[in-house]
Amino acid sequence: MALPQRKTDIGPPHYKQFLPPVIQKNYGDWKYHEVLTPGSMVHVAESGDKLWTVRMASPRILSTDTIREICALAEKYCDGYLRFTSRNNVEFLVSDEKKVAPLMKELKDQKRTVGGIGPMISNVVHTQGWVHCHSACTDASGLVKSMMDELHDYFTTKELPNKVRLAVACCVNMCGAVHCSDIAIVAVHTKMPEINHDNFKNMCEMPTVIGACPTRAISPDPAKKSVKINPDKCMYCGNCFTVCPPISIKNPERDGVAIVVGGKVSSLRSNPKFSKLVIPYISNEPPRWPKVVAAVKHIVDVYAKNAKKHERVGEWIERIGWERFFSLTGIDFTFQSIDDFTFMRDTMRTASTFKW
Amino acid sequence: MALPQRKTDIGPPHYKQFLPPVIQKNYGDWKYHEVLTPGSMVHVAESGDKLWTVRMASPRILSTDTIREICALAEKYCDGYLRFTSRNNVEFLVSDEKKVAPLMKELKDQKRTVGGIGPMISNVVHTQGWVHCHSACTDASGLVKSMMDELHDYFTTKELPNKVRLAVACCVNMCGAVHCSDIAIVAVHTKMPEINHDNFKNMCEMPTVIGACPTRAISPDPAKKSVKINPDKCMYCGNCFTVCPPISIKNPERDGVAIVVGGKVSSLRSNPKFSKLVIPYISNEPPRWPKVVAAVKHIVDVYAKNAKKHERVGEWIERIGWERFFSLTGIDFTFQSIDDFTFMRDTMRTASTFKW
Amino acid sequence: MKKYNTPLLDDLEKGPWPSFVTEMKKAGKKNEMANDAVGHLEKCYSTKKGYWKHGGIVGVLGYGGGVIGRYSELGEEFPGVAHFHTVRLNQPSGWFYTSKVLREICDIWDKYGSGLTNVHGSTGDLVLLGCRTEALEPLFAEYSSRGWDLGGSGSDMRTPSCCVGPGRCEWANYNTLEACYQITQEFQDELHRPMFAYKSKIKFAGCACDCVASAARADFSVIGTWKGDIKIDQKEVKNYANKMDINAEIVDMCPTKCMSYNGKELKINNSECNRCMHCITRMTKALRPSGERGVTICMGSKAPIVVGSLLSWVIVPFMKMEPPYTEFKAFVRKCWEWWDDNAKPRERIGEVIEAKGMRSFLEAIGVPPQPQQIREPRKDPFIFYTDEDIARFKAKEAEEKKTGKYKF
Amino acid sequence: MKKYNTPLLDDLEKGPWPSFVTEMKKAGKKNEMANDAVGHLEKCYSTKKGYWKHGGIVGVLGYGGGVIGRYSELGEEFPGVAHFHTVRLNQPSGWFYTSKVLREICDIWDKYGSGLTNVHGSTGDLVLLGCRTEALEPLFAEYSSRGWDLGGSGSDMRTPSCCVGPGRCEWANYNTLEACYQITQEFQDELHRPMFAYKSKIKFAGCACDCVASAARADFSVIGTWKGDIKIDQKEVKNYANKMDINAEIVDMCPTKCMSYNGKELKINNSECNRCMHCITRMTKALRPSGERGVTICMGSKAPIVVGSLLSWVIVPFMKMEPPYTEFKAFVRKCWEWWDDNAKPRERIGEVIEAKGMRSFLEAIGVPPQPQQIREPRKDPFIFYTDEDIARFKAKEAEEKKTGKYKF
């Protein structure tokens, strides 16, 4: 069959054609909302009109068939209108109150996971991992699945002091949200790259490779017509490997993950915050990464028990102090947690006022 | 007359011989103190013994004759015991309550300035200036005298929300306390140094000069056997001038002073803080620097009116926000106040939450 | 179709959370590529190592972005993933769909690719996961003819995204969906043809909640805000008082301490409010912003490579944000122009601002210095002055001498 | 004696604050050097420019520090200041004197120098302001024979100083005066013979009030603290309640919010107190620290050259500090040794720690990593691991597999 005529630079379709009539009518005129259950909420317009939203978890990797199943549900309960959230959940947009309960019931019958609204753990922002990225030191989807199996109560039923945003990145490029998440996992290499000097000169541009290194660890090795790496400076970021195939850094025994906590994005109460390193290394243990899961669960539990209502993880920690976070969680404090990069001076304590 | 035999490495005399008997007896056993007037306080020992302190301002530059006058007062009222404070005030150490009032009276009769205890402005930590330092872009003593003539009420009688620590430095070396003071003055050059290329090669070491520059603005000028300075990078610190006499940077029309605020050293309530730039430039106007004096006075007044009791200047500003400090004081916000040095990224605002 | 033994992945089909493995297998049942992707992934799991090669440059005619080339080192063992490129489809504003168009997207993808998707990628695109180079052109023809275009990749403007905003949220201070749409349309060339030093991302959030994480992940973080009082409905306050401790949960948590509540009446000293949204979100029926609406434009956020992550910095404290967005478009162009003039390869705009100094950037784009841009003023005395600066200071002093009044 | 016309300086004799000009003139009446210093300074004032030349190296035999060489460009016009070196006399701990010794100091200074002093310099020395090179040896002979030695200058240990501490303060957690004395004595060689890469300063403060500004101005900031509860005298609390608002002034200002006051009883949750001293200083009769005493050692503070000021960083959260200060002395030596091995010329120890990394420093001096040392953990993922680190992590994991219990 002949292909249709291609078009370029048309951009995305206009969203308006995808908005249910109730939204078209009340666009920009919402008055308030109420969270009904962790999986449903209602938005009330100035006009009195109402829109119900039912939120369902998604594994983000979706087969076309599953998308079709979701479409079928939307057709049955929402006149085909649905959306996805910025954390990749599915939202069914229901205009008719009577259809809310049946939808919820059918989702339950289909063993779908409904929740994530309010002070909960919602879906995990994550990355490609071994599924698709050359740079990955772990698999993101597997970590997410393992974590959320353990934490799914916090998605479906159990409230926390505030939203807890989780993220996973499969390398230090940190596609996604690791750098500003309540609790996040970043996969790390821990050993210097190896260089295949024979291939270097054909496959790599020396200045690019040298310039790619954040710590200036790479310098020319004229004898080998290649480069050499200073072991005191390399912190295994993999940037050189990204720009130069003969450099290899993957190492099954050494690659692992680190856990960072205390970041946020919203400006409520306190400014956005970066996540900070608390557990520097856990070995990669597919398929279930049991220690990673246990560590995340443990941090969530300690937070749940100690934070005040509305406090995000980082806000709670800043109130009690990082030294207290380490003592409350029992996490070992290691040299890795002490900043030794560009901004070390702003992270050291400059007062004798700390807690024992 | 023959000189006595010199001794070396004897170190300072042991302080014990200079302690009045009441201190020797109650050493380390003080129970509490009470501020009686801004110029006097009493310390009460566990034993019940008391020590009265009367504090007198000093211009720090003292002639030997004035020191002898101070000694005479100490002899008359304190059995010769006295001390100086870490901010260069004189403290008469009185053991006999009956002598306190007569000492205060005689100080008054001699027109001495008594005060500085409690939530006041105490003496100004300052530096050499034109009196003695080659590096000075202003005179520190003259600035201090001019400021304190205006502010002396806050030394002798008027209370503020908390102590206000002032400092003056005559160049960016900032000998003293400018970098962590409530309100401080630092003198600055504002124009690139000039180089006498003919003298350069005889009088300067090229690597030392190049290495002295914090912003790497200096590079070799092989043609002239000298160096050249990049005008986009030079910020007039004078470091090159310090290590190389043929480089001159003093400029009567351009040298001036900047005002920084909000620093502190103590750890009470909040951690020690650096002072921050609020007024980037005021021309040098000896002998009285009237605009500098007016600016400092103005900031003190706005602080006095707006801060809560016990709040230091920096604590007050951090509570209300820097944008509010600028609007309350009416000080122009200039490009100079935006950090463009190494730590810029930590000083920019990362949230839409500010006050209009 | 090859049948792979996948004990490790199988374990990930258990448990309550929806399983990506189930999805991969489901696609694999009908699709050779997806089937091989499962085997390939099991291999990664069992050897704890990835096998994807460095990306190659692939794409559709006339475009430079939108496709990520991907090849496996194990192409012989797993021929279905020998080529396994991803295609980024530009999502509609706010990720609103109808089942009809989603089905269409699926049908085309089943025809040309693996049947696997990411809905959505973390920049916001609808990501089609795995196809061969020769599929790209027909696939693009089919999608584009039905109104779908590619998103960004490489050194271009990346696919803009936005929060649901006025579509379903009472707090939207501007039309995030329309702004996202119009800006994406305006910069089609920049989106499709990489011509920058590096990527450039724009995200639109309707308020300080920042439901699209713009503050952390966008070179341009466009955050809705207002200039005006928070209106209080005291009757609703009373209702909230029945279910929450207003002093503990709201007043004490207000960052500027500009609220008070005496058990009867809630008061806000609006001039000291920094519009953080805490009180409003917790008492949405009682509290509503009022007055002029617009955005704060923050810039520069990004992931940690090269010298640590950045959060976006306030550049324009307030801008009106209304169609046709002329001011905003001009603003973005000016920023890109300066970036282009100053960036080294692979330098994001935030990094260039840091390297060249905020003044150089602000002067170039014509934005004056304002204390709203900073958290605190500089702490060091290493201050730059131009001759003009000093002349201005001196002129002011001369003026003061005349008037007898200082202007600090 | 030359009579200088000094209209500008004369103006600085007016006003309530004691005048340094009056002091200079007073010395100038009897002393040619001081007299010329006045004329010289008037010249600076009238031309808005200093005339001192770069310092030269002058000093006393066997010493490298303690004297700052100073010459004027205008030696012909003002011969009294052609040479105008300063001598730094090492002050006694806490700046305690008797009139007797002060008079002696004055008499010697009148004999050899300008009669002008700084009591004191901002490092703490008693600074004698202005003498000629040839006066240095006799002057030193006279002072040293009477028990006074020189302080530091150049790349040596600078004159240590301390707060008044147990001499007159109820809050001293250790004997600051004795520590300062003994440490100064211990390191006489380091004080007098510059052999470091740059200066090194030590300041002793008895508590977190830090009355000697150690946190901001010392390579070693030795700050007294305690491990134990704050004892509360509730009767005295009542007295304070009569004159102050305890909730507003104390409880609400407590940084850790570990206090409460119900109008009757003041309570402190001591385990959450960070010992900031606010409550204690405002209610000194009611509140007293108790338990073990010692110091927190912070390191590295300095003025802004080269890349901005530093405040001292917590290195040793707690150390006992008792005569003969063996542990502290050994600690300082270890730090200097590492500094010496690693510093470039004119690099302060704080700068070297920053350049080489805290770990390298802590490992060298044998101090373990502790969360008390940091304000917050690192934010970037650019983490160094040694092979031993990973081996240790793996060993822990193996152990955990055995016990079935994780130790994070």
Ligand code: SRM
């Ligand atoms: C649907 C979604 C927007 C979208 O366009 O897709 C959304 C929707 C709402 N957000 Fe959000 N937020 C959404 C992502 C975010 C994000 C972005 C992220 O997580 O990456 C943030 C910033 C997170 C951060 O700070 O790290 C975010 C921070 C908030 C906050 C601030 C919470 C706080 O106290 O810090 C609120 C206010 C609240 O919770 O009351 C909020 C409130 C809301 C409200 C109540 C707004 C409204 O009136 O409709 C919506 C339902 C709340 C809920 O889910 O609990 N939304 N919200 C996103 C749902 C993601 C999901 O599937 O879970």
Ligand code: SRM
């Ligand atoms: C005499 C002196 C120590 C010395 O060895 O010389 C001293 C003595 C006392 N200080 Fe101090 N401080 C002295 C310099 C300092 C400094 C250092 C400086 O200014 O360079 C500081 C740190 C300043 C800073 O943070 O920038 C200092 C911060 C304090 C504080 C904390 C104030 C605050 O709230 O931040 C207190 C507590 C208080 O005020 O109740 C205090 C309290 C005290 C007490 C009450 C301690 C006591 O019980 O004896 C003493 C009398 C208080 C007064 O003067 O108001 N002292 N005090 C110094 C007098 C300097 C002067 O002449 O004015």
Ligand code: SRM
């Ligand atoms: C697909 C996606 C992850 C995902 O699973 O969702 C992704 C995948 C990749 N990212 Fe990313 N990034 C993705 C969103 C992000 C984000 C999040 C965002 O946009 O909100 C970030 C952090 C924000 C930022 O821009 O800084 C991000 C920061 C990076 C970086 C670091 C950039 C930096 O300036 O620090 C790199 C490195 C690079 O560009 O070489 C990178 C590079 C890559 C590459 C192209 C790596 C490579 O060289 O091949 C990855 C291709 C994976 C693959 O094979 O499919 N990716 N990347 C996301 C794009 C999907 C989409 O279009 O919707």
Ligand code: SRM
């Ligand atoms: C006299 C004194 C100022 C005063 O009027 O009190 C002083 C005077 C000088 N200082 Fe200082 N500094 C003095 C205390 C300080 C302090 C404060 C302190 O010690 O508490 C500092 C800040 C703290 C610090 O150490 O960082 C200080 C930071 C500097 C610096 C910058 C050092 C740095 O690492 O950033 C320099 C520059 C240098 O060393 O070349 C410097 C250099 C100088 C020189 C030697 C400049 C020079 O190259 O000739 C000055 C000699 C002036 C003269 O002709 O007499 N002076 N200097 C202080 C010493 C008196 C004393 O011994 O008691």
Ligand code: SF4
């Ligand atoms: S985080 Fe790294 S490995 Fe993961 S998708 Fe992004 S670039 Fe690839």
Ligand code: SF4
């Ligand atoms: S892995 Fe990173 S730090 Fe190490 S050499 Fe390569 S680019 Fe440099």
Ligand code: SF4
């Ligand atoms: S601040 Fe500068 S000019 Fe003043 S005494 Fe110190 S080095 Fe000299």
Ligand code: SF4
């Ligand atoms: S004045 Fe300072 S910044 Fe300018 S060239 Fe000299 S050393 Fe460098």
Ligand code: SF4
């Ligand atoms: S960012 Fe604000 S306007 Fe947008 S969805 Fe979130 S709460 Fe609503």
Ligand code: SF4
């Ligand atoms: S929006 Fe934030 S700052 Fe404003 S009143 Fe509410 S809580 Fe306070």
Ligand code: SF4
């Ligand atoms: S630092 Fe503490 S112990 Fe020393 S004088 Fe000040 S208040 Fe007293």
Ligand code: SF4
């Ligand atoms: S010392 Fe400071 S932290 Fe401790 S109770 Fe008192 S005010 Fe609170």
